[in-house]
Amino acid sequence: MAAPFRTQADEAGAIQPVRLWDPVIRLTHWGIALMVLANAVLTEGGSRIHVWAGWAGLALLLLRLVWGLVGTAEARFSAFPPNPAAALRHLVRLARGRVEEYPGHNPAGAAMAYALWATLAVLMASGIWMTGGKSPMQLDAQRAAVAAGDWSVMVAEDRRDDDKALGDAVEEVHEVAGNLILFLVLLHLVGVVAESRALRRNLVLPMLFGPRE
Amino acid sequence: MTEPVAKAKTGVTRRLSNALVAFLVVQSLAAVFFVGDVIGDLIADPGSTHFITEALVTLVLVMGVVFGAVALRRTVEQMQAQQTALAVASGALAEVIGAQFAAWGLPPAERDVGFLALKGLDVAGIAALREAAQGTVRAQLTRIYAKAGVSGRAQFAAFFVEDLLGQGLPVDPA
Numbered sequence: 001m002a003a004p005f006r007t008q009a010d011e012a013g014a015i016q017p018v019r020l021w022d023p024v025i026r027l028t029h030w031g032i033a034l035m036v037l038a039n040a041v042l043t044e045g046g047s048r049i050h051v052w053a054g055w056a057g058l059a060l061l062l063l064r065l066v067w068g069l070v071g072t073a074e075a076r077f078s079a080f081p082p083n084p085a086a087a088l089r090h091l092v093r094l095a096r097g098r099v100e101e102y103p104g105h106n107p108a109g110a111a112m113a114y115a116l117w118a119t120l121a122v123l124m125a126s127g128i129w130m131t132g133g134k135s136p137m138q139l140d141a142q143r144a145a146v147a148a149g150d151w152s153v154m155v156a157e158d159r160r161d162d163d164k165a166l167g168d169a170v171e172e173v174h175e176v177a178g179n180l181i182l183f184l185v186l187l188h189l190v191g192v193v194a195e196s197r198a199l200r201r202n203l204v205l206p207m208l209f210g211p212r213e
Numbered sequence: 214m215t216e217p218v219a220k221a222k223t224g225v226t227r228r229l230s231n232a233l234v235a236f237l238v239v240q241s242l243a244a245v246f247f248v249g250d251v252i253g254d255l256i257a258d259p260g261s262t263h264f265i266t267e268a269l270v271t272l273v274l275v276m277g278v279v280f281g282a283v284a285l286r287r288t289v290e291q292m293q294a295q296q297t298a299l300a301v302a303s304g305a306l307a308e309v310i311g312a313q314f315a316a317w318g319l320p321p322a323e324r325d326v327g328f329l330a331l332k333g334l335d336v337a338g339i340a341a342l343r344e345a346a347q348g349t350v351r352a353q354l355t356r357i358y359a360k361a362g363v364s365g366r367a368q369f370a371a372f373f374v375e376d377l378l379g380q381g382l383p384v385d386p387a
Contacts, residue, residue: 022289023234024282059245063237063278070282072289133256135249
């Protein structure tokens with residue numbers, strides 16, 4: 001009768017682990033994806049909504065990193081330590097169409113996760129630098145003060161920004177990281193499609209809806 | 214049979230974990246914005262009561278996020294354990310039924326028919342599945358009911374449901 005550990009077999013007979021993904025992984029994944037898409041395409045760089053979205057993304061990234069320490073088995077970093085050699089081996093196998101099943105991230109997927117997180121960290125750090133380390137609330141308060149005719153904040157701003165060369169460099173880093181993350185997202189999508197084909201099952205559905213009942 | 218109960222239980226845990234996730238996300242957002250504010254205050258005026266109070270509140274909030282995450286992990290794991298328990302329980306029930314069939318002295322063919330009947334298949338369905346005549350299946354069912362000492366299909370199913378209701382199997386099944 002029923003086996004104690006539930007697996008689902010599709011028509012091709014492939015065994016599918018049912019436990020992926022937990023709700024925190026899913027929510028932070030799509031939340032950050034939405035933020036990246038919004039700030040890359042929709043919002044204007046440096047605008048109020050761009051900064052707010054960036055900070056919201058920062059919150060989701062930090063939550064995901066905390067979850068990587070205390071979360072479920074498949075979410076924890078210890079379950080998928082960065083291993084470039086294993087990632088390359090997995091890609092070679094994927095190119096030959098013979099991939100193995102992993103209970104969570106495969107080595108190449110893990111490498112992609114770390115690359116995305118590192119790029120996000122650079123993006124957010126450079127973004128925060130560009131806004132003078134001020135939170136969106138403080139920026140809003142500052143804008144309101146300027147609108148009310150108090151220009152003193154602008155003076156302080158000018159004095160801090162006297163190192164213009166460094167400021168320009170950070171801005172450059174922000175832009176390069178912004179382009180890099182779009183490239184990584186594209187690579188990620190290609191990887192998911194290739195892996196789904198090789199495993200003959202849809203890898204996007206568990207990320208959208210979680211474990212099937 | 215137990216499944217609706219267990220499903221309802223996992224449903225409750227699932228809703229609880231979803232609520233916890235939503236709560237955790239809002240908490241993280243608040244914590245990050247607060248931390249940003251506190252750092253701004255630290256630069257502006259580190260000794261003020263305003264800064265100290267806000268730093269304390271923020272610290273508690275961040276700790277709340279971590280504790281919330283740990284609680285959520287427990288909930289998710291509990292949910293997975295319930296699903297496993299459910300699968301094991303349905304496997305165990307099959308064992309209980311199999312043992313009872315053996316105690317009634319049912320031959321293999323009648324055990325199969327008995328299982329299918331318990332799964333809710335009608336005579337035509339069982340006959341189609343076993344590639345047998347409907348008359349044969351009807352005769353097998355009659356023999357099963359006679360050996361079990363029950364009047365018909367409803368009582369036959371009730372025999373095992375009773376066990377699930379927590380009163381145990383009757384001492385003398387016949």
